[in-house]
Amino acid sequence: MDVNNPFALYKWQALFDARELFIDGLTTTLEVTVGALVLSILLGIVFGIAGVFPNRVIRALNRVYVEFFQNTPLVIQVIFIYNALPHIHIVMPVLLIGIIGVGVYTGAYMAEAVRGGIMSVSKGQLEAAMSQGFNYWQAMWYIILPQTKKVMLPAMANQAINLVKNTSVLAMIAGGDLMYQADSWSGSNMYYGPAYFTAGVSYWIICFLLSKYINKLEKKAEV
Amino acid sequence: MIHLSGVNKYFGNNHVLKDINLHVKPAEKVVVIGPSGSGKSTMIRCINQLEKPDSGEVTVDGINLMKSKAQLKKIRQEAAMVFQQFNLYPHKTVLENLTIAPILVQGKNRDEAEQSGLDFLARVGLKDKASAYPSQLSGGQQQRVAIARALNMHPKIMLFDEPTSALDPEMIKEVLDVMVGLAHSGITMVCVTHEMGFAREVADHVIFMADGQILETGTPSAFFDNPQNERAQQFLSKIL
Numbered sequence: 125m126d127v128n129n130p131f132a133l134y135k136w137q138a139l140f141d142a143r144e145l146f147i148d149g150l151t152t153t154l155e156v157t158v159g160a161l162v163l164s165i166l167l168g169i170v171f172g173i174a175g176v177f178p179n180r181v182i183r184a185l186n187r188v189y190v191e192f193f194q195n196t197p198l199v200i201q202v203i204f205i206y207n208a209l210p211h212i213h214i215v216m217p218v219l220l221i222g223i224i225g226v227g228v229y230t231g232a233y234m235a236e237a238v239r240g241g242i243m244s245v246s247k248g249q250l251e252a253a254m255s256q257g258f259n260y261w262q263a264m265w266y267i268i269l270p271q272t273k274k275v276m277l278p279a280m281a282n283q284a285i286n287l288v289k290n291t292s293v294l295a296m297i298a299g300g301d302l303m304y305q306a307d308s309w310s311g312s313n314m315y316y317g318p319a320y321f322t323a324g325v326s327y328w329i330i331c332f333l334l335s336k337y338i339n340k341l342e343k344k345a346e347v
Numbered sequence: 348m349i350h351l352s353g354v355n356k357y358f359g360n361n362h363v364l365k366d367i368n369l370h371v372k373p374a375e376k377v378v379v380i381g382p383s384g385s386g387k388s389t390m391i392r393c394i395n396q397l398e399k400p401d402s403g404e405v406t407v408d409g410i411n412l413m414k415s416k417a418q419l420k421k422i423r424q425e426a427a428m429v430f431q432q433f434n435l436y437p438h439k440t441v442l443e444n445l446t447i448a449p450i451l452v453q454g455k456n457r458d459e460a461e462q463s464g465l466d467f468l469a470r471v472g473l474k475d476k477a478s479a480y481p482s483q484l485s486g487g488q489q490q491r492v493a494i495a496r497a498l499n500m501h502p503k504i505m506l507f508d509e510p511t512s513a514l515d516p517e518m519i520k521e522v523l524d525v526m527v528g529l530a531h532s533g534i535t536m537v538c539v540t541h542e543m544g545f546a547r548e549v550a551d552h553v554i555f556m557a558d559g560q561i562l563e564t565g566t567p568s569a570f571f572d573n574p575q576n577e578r579a580q581q582f583l584s585k586i587l
Contacts, residue, residue: 262451
Protein backbone atom coordinates (compact mmCIF):
# COMPACT_ATOMS: atom_id res chain seq x y z
CA MET A 125 0.00 0.00 0.00
CA ASP A 126 1.27 3.43 -0.91
CA VAL A 127 1.13 4.80 2.63
CA ASN A 128 3.44 7.67 1.75
CA ASN A 129 1.04 9.05 -0.86
CA PRO A 130 -1.23 11.46 1.02
CA PHE A 131 -3.90 11.04 -1.65
CA ALA A 132 -3.74 7.26 -2.00
CA LEU A 133 -6.91 5.73 -3.34
CA TYR A 134 -7.66 3.66 -0.23
CA LYS A 135 -7.65 6.86 1.81
CA TRP A 136 -10.33 8.27 -0.44
CA GLN A 137 -12.23 5.01 -0.02
CA ALA A 138 -12.08 5.45 3.76
CA LEU A 139 -13.34 9.00 3.45
CA PHE A 140 -16.21 7.87 1.27
CA ASP A 141 -17.14 5.28 3.90
CA ALA A 142 -17.10 8.01 6.54
CA ARG A 143 -19.17 10.38 4.40
CA GLU A 144 -21.95 10.61 7.00
CA LEU A 145 -19.53 12.32 9.32
CA PHE A 146 -18.55 14.87 6.69
CA ILE A 147 -22.14 15.49 5.69
CA ASP A 148 -22.96 16.11 9.35
CA GLY A 149 -20.06 18.55 9.53
CA LEU A 150 -21.15 20.31 6.38
CA THR A 151 -24.69 20.59 7.73
CA THR A 152 -23.41 22.16 10.95
CA THR A 153 -21.23 24.56 8.97
CA LEU A 154 -24.22 25.62 6.87
CA GLU A 155 -26.39 26.08 9.94
CA VAL A 156 -23.80 28.23 11.64
CA THR A 157 -23.28 30.16 8.40
CA VAL A 158 -26.95 30.97 7.97
CA GLY A 159 -27.46 31.84 11.64
CA ALA A 160 -24.32 33.93 11.90
CA LEU A 161 -25.05 35.69 8.61
CA VAL A 162 -28.51 36.74 9.75
CA LEU A 163 -27.17 37.84 13.13
CA SER A 164 -24.27 39.75 11.60
CA ILE A 165 -26.52 41.59 9.14
CA LEU A 166 -28.94 42.59 11.91
CA LEU A 167 -26.07 43.77 14.11
CA GLY A 168 -24.51 45.46 11.10
CA ILE A 169 -27.64 47.47 10.36
CA VAL A 170 -28.20 48.43 14.01
CA PHE A 171 -24.58 49.37 14.74
CA GLY A 172 -24.06 50.80 11.27
CA ILE A 173 -26.92 53.26 11.83
CA ALA A 174 -25.57 53.89 15.33
CA GLY A 175 -22.33 54.92 13.64
CA VAL A 176 -24.01 57.85 11.89
CA PHE A 177 -26.58 58.63 14.59
CA PRO A 178 -26.95 62.28 15.61
CA ASN A 179 -26.40 61.35 19.28
CA ARG A 180 -22.74 61.21 20.27
CA VAL A 181 -23.16 58.50 22.92
CA ILE A 182 -24.79 56.19 20.39
CA ARG A 183 -22.01 56.87 17.90
CA ALA A 184 -19.50 55.97 20.61
CA LEU A 185 -21.29 52.63 21.11
CA ASN A 186 -20.69 51.87 17.46
CA ARG A 187 -16.98 52.63 17.81
CA VAL A 188 -16.55 50.48 20.92
CA TYR A 189 -18.31 47.54 19.30
CA VAL A 190 -16.48 47.81 16.01
CA GLU A 191 -13.03 48.44 17.44
CA PHE A 192 -13.33 45.68 20.02
CA PHE A 193 -14.47 42.92 17.72
CA GLN A 194 -12.39 43.92 14.71
CA ASN A 195 -9.18 44.14 16.68
CA THR A 196 -9.24 40.94 18.70
CA PRO A 197 -8.87 37.49 17.11
CA LEU A 198 -12.07 35.61 16.43
CA VAL A 199 -10.52 32.48 17.92
CA ILE A 200 -10.09 34.15 21.29
CA GLN A 201 -13.63 35.52 21.22
CA VAL A 202 -15.06 32.08 20.53
CA ILE A 203 -12.86 30.36 23.10
CA PHE A 204 -13.91 32.99 25.60
CA ILE A 205 -17.59 32.26 25.02
CA TYR A 206 -16.89 28.54 25.25
CA ASN A 207 -14.59 28.50 28.29
CA ALA A 208 -15.20 31.66 30.29
CA LEU A 209 -18.94 32.25 30.10
CA PRO A 210 -19.80 28.91 31.79
CA HIS A 211 -18.09 30.32 34.90
CA ILE A 212 -20.85 32.88 35.12
CA HIS A 213 -23.39 30.16 34.35
CA ILE A 214 -23.91 30.99 30.72
CA VAL A 215 -23.74 27.64 29.01
CA MET A 216 -24.72 27.33 25.39
CA PRO A 217 -24.68 24.52 22.85
CA VAL A 218 -21.70 24.79 20.50
CA LEU A 219 -23.91 25.50 17.52
CA LEU A 220 -25.24 28.60 19.28
CA ILE A 221 -21.73 29.59 20.35
CA GLY A 222 -20.72 29.37 16.71
CA ILE A 223 -23.62 31.51 15.55
CA ILE A 224 -23.09 34.13 18.25
CA GLY A 225 -19.30 34.12 18.08
CA VAL A 226 -18.99 34.37 14.32
CA GLY A 227 -22.11 36.53 14.00
CA VAL A 228 -21.04 39.15 16.50
CA TYR A 229 -17.52 39.23 15.08
CA THR A 230 -18.69 39.64 11.49
CA GLY A 231 -21.35 42.11 12.64
CA ALA A 232 -18.56 44.57 13.39
CA TYR A 233 -17.42 44.43 9.76
CA MET A 234 -21.01 44.56 8.52
CA ALA A 235 -21.55 47.67 10.66
CA GLU A 236 -18.65 49.37 8.91
CA ALA A 237 -20.09 48.38 5.53
CA VAL A 238 -23.49 49.81 6.49
CA ARG A 239 -21.95 52.97 7.93
CA GLY A 240 -19.89 53.47 4.77
CA GLY A 241 -23.00 52.96 2.66
CA ILE A 242 -25.01 55.50 4.63
CA MET A 243 -22.20 58.02 4.49
CA SER A 244 -22.04 57.64 0.71
CA VAL A 245 -25.61 58.98 0.43
CA SER A 246 -25.63 62.76 0.12
CA LYS A 247 -26.66 64.72 3.19
CA GLY A 248 -29.35 66.41 1.13
CA GLN A 249 -31.34 63.19 1.03
CA LEU A 250 -31.82 63.14 4.79
CA GLU A 251 -32.62 66.86 4.75
CA ALA A 252 -35.17 66.45 1.98
CA ALA A 253 -36.84 63.63 3.88
CA MET A 254 -36.81 65.58 7.16
CA SER A 255 -38.17 68.67 5.41
CA GLN A 256 -41.12 66.55 4.30
CA GLY A 257 -41.92 65.57 7.86
CA PHE A 258 -40.33 62.12 7.94
CA ASN A 259 -38.88 61.22 11.30
CA TYR A 260 -35.31 59.98 11.51
CA TRP A 261 -36.17 56.28 11.33
CA GLN A 262 -38.60 56.66 8.44
CA ALA A 263 -36.01 58.68 6.55
CA MET A 264 -33.40 55.99 7.23
CA TRP A 265 -35.62 53.11 6.25
CA TYR A 266 -37.43 54.50 3.22
CA ILE A 267 -34.96 57.01 1.83
CA ILE A 268 -31.38 56.43 2.95
CA LEU A 269 -30.93 52.66 3.35
CA PRO A 270 -32.38 51.72 -0.06
CA GLN A 271 -29.78 54.01 -1.66
CA THR A 272 -26.89 52.38 0.19
CA LYS A 273 -27.28 49.03 -1.58
CA LYS A 274 -24.86 49.76 -4.37
CA VAL A 275 -22.05 50.71 -2.00
CA MET A 276 -22.96 48.31 0.77
CA LEU A 277 -23.55 45.06 -1.11
CA PRO A 278 -20.00 44.44 -2.36
CA ALA A 279 -18.55 45.16 1.09
CA MET A 280 -21.12 42.98 2.80
CA ALA A 281 -20.53 40.22 0.25
CA ASN A 282 -16.85 40.10 1.15
CA GLN A 283 -17.76 39.79 4.79
CA ALA A 284 -20.33 37.07 4.11
CA ILE A 285 -17.68 35.04 2.32
CA ASN A 286 -15.19 35.58 5.12
CA LEU A 287 -17.90 34.49 7.51
CA VAL A 288 -18.31 31.14 5.74
CA LYS A 289 -14.60 30.44 6.09
CA ASN A 290 -14.48 31.80 9.63
CA THR A 291 -17.05 29.26 10.81
CA SER A 292 -14.11 26.83 10.71
CA VAL A 293 -13.05 28.41 14.01
CA LEU A 294 -15.56 26.02 15.57
CA ALA A 295 -12.99 23.25 15.10
CA MET A 296 -11.19 24.85 18.06
CA ILE A 297 -14.08 24.14 20.41
CA ALA A 298 -15.20 20.75 19.11
CA GLY A 299 -17.99 22.45 17.24
CA GLY A 300 -18.86 19.49 15.03
CA ASP A 301 -18.54 21.59 11.89
CA LEU A 302 -16.93 20.53 8.64
CA MET A 303 -13.44 21.63 9.66
CA TYR A 304 -13.75 19.86 13.00
CA GLN A 305 -14.92 16.62 11.40
CA ALA A 306 -12.15 16.70 8.82
CA ASP A 307 -9.62 17.44 11.52
CA SER A 308 -10.73 14.82 14.02
CA TRP A 309 -11.36 12.10 11.46
CA SER A 310 -7.99 12.53 9.83
CA GLY A 311 -6.32 12.97 13.20
CA SER A 312 -7.34 9.44 14.14
CA ASN A 313 -6.30 7.75 10.89
CA MET A 314 -3.75 10.20 9.43
CA TYR A 315 -5.63 10.47 6.11
CA TYR A 316 -5.16 14.22 6.05
CA GLY A 317 -4.98 14.52 2.26
CA PRO A 318 -8.53 13.61 1.28
CA ALA A 319 -10.00 15.07 4.49
CA TYR A 320 -8.62 18.58 4.12
CA PHE A 321 -8.98 18.53 0.35
CA THR A 322 -12.65 17.67 0.63
CA ALA A 323 -13.23 20.22 3.35
CA GLY A 324 -11.42 22.90 1.33
CA VAL A 325 -13.40 22.17 -1.81
CA SER A 326 -16.64 22.25 0.19
CA TYR A 327 -15.86 25.69 1.59
CA TRP A 328 -14.91 26.85 -1.88
CA ILE A 329 -18.22 25.66 -3.33
CA ILE A 330 -20.25 27.39 -0.62
CA CYS A 331 -18.35 30.64 -1.04
CA PHE A 332 -18.49 30.46 -4.82
CA LEU A 333 -22.25 29.93 -4.88
CA LEU A 334 -22.71 32.69 -2.33
CA SER A 335 -20.66 35.18 -4.31
CA LYS A 336 -22.54 34.28 -7.51
CA TYR A 337 -25.80 34.92 -5.70
CA ILE A 338 -24.57 38.24 -4.37
CA ASN A 339 -23.40 39.26 -7.85
CA LYS A 340 -26.94 38.73 -8.97
CA LEU A 341 -28.25 40.93 -6.16
CA GLU A 342 -25.74 43.63 -7.08
CA LYS A 343 -26.89 43.58 -10.70
CA LYS A 344 -30.45 43.95 -9.50
CA ALA A 345 -29.50 46.85 -7.24
CA GLU A 346 -28.00 48.69 -10.20
CA VAL A 347 -31.17 48.60 -12.24
CA MET B 348 -47.50 83.33 9.00
CA ILE B 349 -43.76 83.22 9.65
CA HIS B 350 -42.11 85.13 12.48
CA LEU B 351 -38.42 85.01 13.24
CA SER B 352 -37.58 87.18 16.25
CA GLY B 353 -34.10 87.84 17.51
CA VAL B 354 -32.74 84.68 15.90
CA ASN B 355 -29.05 83.96 16.37
CA LYS B 356 -27.15 81.04 14.97
CA TYR B 357 -23.53 80.03 15.34
CA PHE B 358 -21.52 77.46 13.43
CA GLY B 359 -18.68 76.97 15.90
CA ASN B 360 -17.28 80.47 16.43
CA ASN B 361 -18.86 81.74 13.26
CA HIS B 362 -21.84 83.97 14.04
CA VAL B 363 -23.89 83.28 10.91
CA LEU B 364 -27.23 84.81 11.91
CA LYS B 365 -27.19 87.99 13.95
CA ASP B 366 -30.43 88.95 15.64
CA ILE B 367 -32.64 88.19 12.65
CA ASN B 368 -36.19 89.51 12.59
CA LEU B 369 -38.34 88.38 9.70
CA HIS B 370 -42.10 88.57 9.44
CA VAL B 371 -44.02 87.12 6.53
CA LYS B 372 -47.78 87.51 6.24
CA PRO B 373 -50.04 84.89 4.66
CA ALA B 374 -49.84 84.87 0.86
CA GLU B 375 -46.88 87.21 0.94
CA LYS B 376 -43.91 86.60 -1.39
CA VAL B 377 -40.57 87.41 0.13
CA VAL B 378 -37.37 87.19 -1.84
CA VAL B 379 -34.09 87.07 0.05
CA ILE B 380 -30.98 88.21 -1.76
CA GLY B 381 -27.42 88.93 -0.80
CA PRO B 382 -23.86 87.79 -1.31
CA SER B 383 -22.75 84.18 -0.70
CA GLY B 384 -22.17 83.36 2.92
CA SER B 385 -24.51 86.06 4.13
CA GLY B 386 -26.72 83.58 6.01
CA LYS B 387 -29.65 83.57 3.56
CA SER B 388 -29.86 79.80 3.35
CA THR B 389 -29.32 79.36 7.07
CA MET B 390 -32.15 81.77 7.76
CA ILE B 391 -34.63 80.04 5.47
CA ARG B 392 -33.58 76.68 6.93
CA CYS B 393 -34.43 77.97 10.41
CA ILE B 394 -38.05 78.32 9.31
CA ASN B 395 -38.49 74.54 9.00
CA GLN B 396 -35.81 73.84 11.61
CA LEU B 397 -33.33 72.10 9.35
CA GLU B 398 -31.10 74.46 11.33
CA LYS B 399 -31.86 75.00 14.99
CA PRO B 400 -31.32 78.60 16.07
CA ASP B 401 -29.15 79.07 19.15
CA SER B 402 -31.44 81.79 20.44
CA GLY B 403 -34.56 83.70 19.43
CA GLU B 404 -38.07 82.68 18.52
CA VAL B 405 -39.34 80.94 15.40
CA THR B 406 -43.11 80.92 15.01
CA VAL B 407 -44.74 79.38 11.96
CA ASP B 408 -48.50 79.36 11.44
CA GLY B 409 -49.01 80.28 15.06
CA ILE B 410 -46.78 77.54 16.48
CA ASN B 411 -43.65 78.48 18.38
CA LEU B 412 -41.14 75.93 17.16
CA MET B 413 -38.57 76.75 19.80
CA LYS B 414 -41.04 75.66 22.47
CA SER B 415 -43.15 72.89 20.98
CA LYS B 416 -40.87 70.44 19.22
CA ALA B 417 -43.75 67.99 18.86
CA GLN B 418 -45.36 70.30 16.32
CA LEU B 419 -42.34 70.27 14.06
CA LYS B 420 -43.66 67.46 11.89
CA LYS B 421 -46.87 69.42 11.30
CA ILE B 422 -44.98 72.56 10.38
CA ARG B 423 -42.71 70.66 8.00
CA GLN B 424 -45.80 69.47 6.15
CA GLU B 425 -47.10 73.02 5.97
CA ALA B 426 -43.82 74.58 4.92
CA ALA B 427 -42.40 72.59 2.01
CA MET B 428 -38.87 73.22 0.85
CA VAL B 429 -37.21 73.17 -2.55
CA PHE B 430 -33.43 72.74 -2.45
CA GLN B 431 -30.60 74.00 -4.60
CA GLN B 432 -29.49 70.43 -5.34
CA PHE B 433 -33.09 69.20 -5.96
CA ASN B 434 -32.57 66.25 -3.58
CA LEU B 435 -35.05 64.04 -5.38
CA TYR B 436 -35.05 60.46 -4.13
CA PRO B 437 -33.04 58.71 -6.85
CA HIS B 438 -34.35 55.22 -6.10
CA LYS B 439 -37.95 56.31 -6.58
CA THR B 440 -39.80 57.18 -9.77
CA VAL B 441 -40.94 60.75 -10.30
CA LEU B 442 -44.46 59.94 -9.19
CA GLU B 443 -43.20 58.01 -6.15
CA ASN B 444 -41.10 61.01 -5.23
CA LEU B 445 -44.33 62.99 -5.12
CA THR B 446 -46.37 60.43 -3.23
CA ILE B 447 -44.06 58.88 -0.63
CA ALA B 448 -44.36 61.63 1.95
CA PRO B 449 -48.10 62.23 1.51
CA ILE B 450 -48.64 58.48 1.99
CA LEU B 451 -46.19 57.83 4.82
CA VAL B 452 -46.24 61.14 6.65
CA GLN B 453 -49.72 62.47 5.97
CA GLY B 454 -51.47 59.10 5.80
CA LYS B 455 -53.15 59.78 2.46
CA ASN B 456 -54.23 56.77 0.49
CA ARG B 457 -52.22 55.88 -2.58
CA ASP B 458 -54.84 56.72 -5.18
CA GLU B 459 -55.49 60.13 -3.73
CA ALA B 460 -51.76 60.92 -3.48
CA GLU B 461 -51.11 59.72 -7.03
CA GLN B 462 -54.04 61.65 -8.45
CA SER B 463 -52.97 64.93 -6.93
CA GLY B 464 -49.36 64.07 -7.76
CA LEU B 465 -50.23 63.71 -11.43
CA ASP B 466 -52.12 67.00 -11.30
CA PHE B 467 -49.06 68.79 -9.94
CA LEU B 468 -46.81 67.08 -12.49
CA ALA B 469 -49.11 68.37 -15.18
CA ARG B 470 -48.87 71.82 -13.65
CA VAL B 471 -45.07 71.79 -13.94
CA GLY B 472 -45.36 70.30 -17.43
CA LEU B 473 -43.93 66.87 -16.64
CA LYS B 474 -46.91 64.55 -16.52
CA ASP B 475 -45.31 62.33 -19.15
CA LYS B 476 -42.29 61.76 -16.87
CA ALA B 477 -44.30 60.23 -14.02
CA SER B 478 -42.68 56.81 -14.32
CA ALA B 479 -39.17 58.06 -15.13
CA TYR B 480 -36.37 58.07 -12.56
CA PRO B 481 -34.76 61.36 -11.53
CA SER B 482 -31.45 60.44 -13.16
CA GLN B 483 -33.23 60.31 -16.52
CA LEU B 484 -34.26 63.97 -16.25
CA SER B 485 -32.40 67.20 -16.93
CA GLY B 486 -31.59 69.49 -14.03
CA GLY B 487 -34.43 71.83 -14.88
CA GLN B 488 -36.87 68.95 -15.06
CA GLN B 489 -35.61 67.58 -11.75
CA GLN B 490 -36.16 70.90 -10.06
CA ARG B 491 -39.67 71.15 -11.48
CA VAL B 492 -40.34 67.67 -10.09
CA ALA B 493 -38.95 68.85 -6.74
CA ILE B 494 -41.42 71.75 -6.80
CA ALA B 495 -44.25 69.37 -7.63
CA ARG B 496 -43.08 67.09 -4.81
CA ALA B 497 -43.25 69.99 -2.39
CA LEU B 498 -46.67 71.05 -3.67
CA ASN B 499 -48.06 67.54 -3.29
CA MET B 500 -47.79 68.01 0.48
CA HIS B 501 -50.43 70.74 -0.04
CA PRO B 502 -48.34 73.20 1.96
CA LYS B 503 -49.35 76.68 3.06
CA ILE B 504 -45.78 77.90 2.66
CA MET B 505 -43.16 77.23 0.02
CA LEU B 506 -39.52 77.72 0.91
CA PHE B 507 -37.06 77.95 -1.96
CA ASP B 508 -33.36 77.72 -1.18
CA GLU B 509 -31.54 78.96 -4.30
CA PRO B 510 -33.66 76.78 -6.59
CA THR B 511 -31.93 77.81 -9.81
CA SER B 512 -28.33 78.11 -8.65
CA ALA B 513 -27.34 74.59 -9.67
CA LEU B 514 -28.94 74.81 -13.10
CA ASP B 515 -27.51 75.42 -16.53
CA PRO B 516 -28.56 78.86 -17.81
CA GLU B 517 -30.94 77.52 -20.43
CA MET B 518 -32.87 75.62 -17.77
CA ILE B 519 -33.32 78.45 -15.32
CA LYS B 520 -36.26 79.93 -17.17
CA GLU B 521 -38.38 76.78 -17.13
CA VAL B 522 -38.02 76.62 -13.35
CA LEU B 523 -38.64 80.32 -12.83
CA ASP B 524 -41.76 80.14 -14.99
CA VAL B 525 -43.15 77.48 -12.69
CA MET B 526 -42.26 79.59 -9.67
CA VAL B 527 -43.89 82.68 -11.10
CA GLY B 528 -47.04 80.69 -11.79
CA LEU B 529 -46.95 79.45 -8.23
CA ALA B 530 -46.46 82.94 -6.86
CA HIS B 531 -49.71 84.00 -8.49
CA SER B 532 -51.58 81.14 -6.80
CA GLY B 533 -51.79 82.85 -3.43
CA ILE B 534 -49.36 80.63 -1.52
CA THR B 535 -46.93 82.11 1.01
CA MET B 536 -43.44 82.07 -0.44
CA VAL B 537 -39.95 82.71 0.87
CA CYS B 538 -37.32 82.44 -1.80
CA VAL B 539 -33.57 82.75 -1.56
CA THR B 540 -32.31 83.50 -5.03
CA HIS B 541 -29.91 85.42 -7.22
CA GLU B 542 -32.56 85.89 -9.90
CA MET B 543 -33.21 89.62 -9.70
CA GLY B 544 -35.78 89.57 -12.51
CA PHE B 545 -37.81 87.07 -10.56
CA ALA B 546 -37.51 89.14 -7.39
CA ARG B 547 -38.74 92.23 -9.21
CA GLU B 548 -41.65 90.39 -10.79
CA VAL B 549 -43.12 88.48 -7.87
CA ALA B 550 -41.79 89.82 -4.57
CA ASP B 551 -43.92 91.80 -2.18
CA HIS B 552 -40.78 92.41 -0.17
CA VAL B 553 -37.14 92.06 -1.00
CA ILE B 554 -34.82 91.35 1.88
CA PHE B 555 -31.14 92.07 1.57
CA MET B 556 -28.77 90.14 3.79
CA ALA B 557 -25.04 90.40 4.34
CA ASP B 558 -22.78 89.10 7.11
CA GLY B 559 -25.64 87.36 8.88
CA GLN B 560 -27.79 90.47 9.16
CA ILE B 561 -30.86 91.79 7.39
CA LEU B 562 -29.63 95.15 6.15
CA GLU B 563 -32.54 96.31 4.08
CA THR B 564 -36.17 95.43 3.50
CA GLY B 565 -38.34 97.02 0.89
CA THR B 566 -40.60 96.66 -2.08
CA PRO B 567 -38.79 95.53 -5.23
CA SER B 568 -39.01 98.93 -6.86
CA ALA B 569 -37.78 100.77 -3.77
CA PHE B 570 -34.97 98.29 -3.24
CA PHE B 571 -33.74 97.92 -6.80
CA ASP B 572 -34.17 101.53 -7.90
CA ASN B 573 -33.23 103.28 -4.72
CA PRO B 574 -31.37 101.11 -2.23
CA GLN B 575 -30.60 102.87 1.04
CA ASN B 576 -27.99 100.59 2.55
CA GLU B 577 -24.43 100.99 1.35
CA ARG B 578 -23.74 97.24 1.17
CA ALA B 579 -26.93 96.79 -0.84
CA GLN B 580 -25.84 99.52 -3.24
CA GLN B 581 -22.46 97.85 -3.72
CA PHE B 582 -24.08 94.46 -4.21
CA LEU B 583 -26.56 95.74 -6.76
CA SER B 584 -23.92 97.69 -8.67
CA LYS B 585 -22.00 94.47 -9.16
CA ILE B 586 -24.84 92.32 -10.42
CA LEU B 587 -27.18 94.65 -12.30
